[in-house]
Amino acid sequence: MSNFNTFILPIRIAQALFTIIILGLTAYVVNSWSFHSYYYQYYSYSPSQANFLLFCSIWTILILAYLVLAPVRFPRAAHKYGILAAEAVTMIFWFAGFIALAVLLGDLGCGSHWGVCRAAEAAVVFGAFEWLLFTGTTILAALHVWRSRKTGDMAHDPAVEVQPAV
Template sequence: MPHHNLHHLNWVLPVRIVQAVFAIIILGLTAYAINVELSYSWYSSDTVNFDLFNSIWTLVVALPYLSLVPIFFASLSHIYIVLAAEIVTMIFWFAGFIALGAFLPPPRACHGGVCSSLQAATVFASFEWLLFAITTGFTIRLALQSSSGSTGVHAKTSGVQPAANV
């Protein structure tokens, strides 16, 4: 397993925390909009539902795998699964914020709590996509530099060292 220098990777864990915070914010904003929509109809927008799904996916699947698995289950951490999680999550956020931006009316025509919350969700989702684009690019670079699918590469993508086996 090649040795990796981790001194320049102190930014990864804080980025993962910001990704989680943004996902929680988007979860709240989209859940509010869906709740209001469902209070007067049986229909909820697929676009808004997709961004709610993105938040749940990020909080339940992507971030736990990308952040916690290398700490507690380093043997389950594989660079190709990391790449897949990063790329899929980045694509989900890109599709979600673009679709939500296209779904909303222009700002001058957007009045009321639901529209304002969806505007905010769109902005946070675009920043969430940007953060995942950055970490995805970083992970791709590490995968290309790696000569094997070792877990040492994954430690760089999570910003933490794996737990020592006792």
């Protein structure tokens, strides 16, 4: 066990904290941009970019549960390629999500007093930080796969797992 153990838990906590913040912000944005009226038969839907960032936060909660619990409770499910794939897909989702919403907000030209637009901008900023965090953990997982390629060891790297409290 190397000194990665001391860094991975704070990174996972930051990833969880950011995804909860983004979940709240994007839920507000999606709800505010959605309007459904039976009386006027007017239908307006939230932009797919905001919906995708909402999906990214829900996906991340599920992936973080896998990344934290699988190595500790279900070691057979913590395959090194599975962990790398989960990290990489999540990193790509966050990159696509925050870039897409940022482009949409640039095209909309939000005013300075529109709260929904400010919430969407905050979600973009937190999404960028979330992408950076997942880029770092994806690099750690890729380094483990690279270093263990000749040994044939298929297990996860214990140096990058969250250790249970002793």
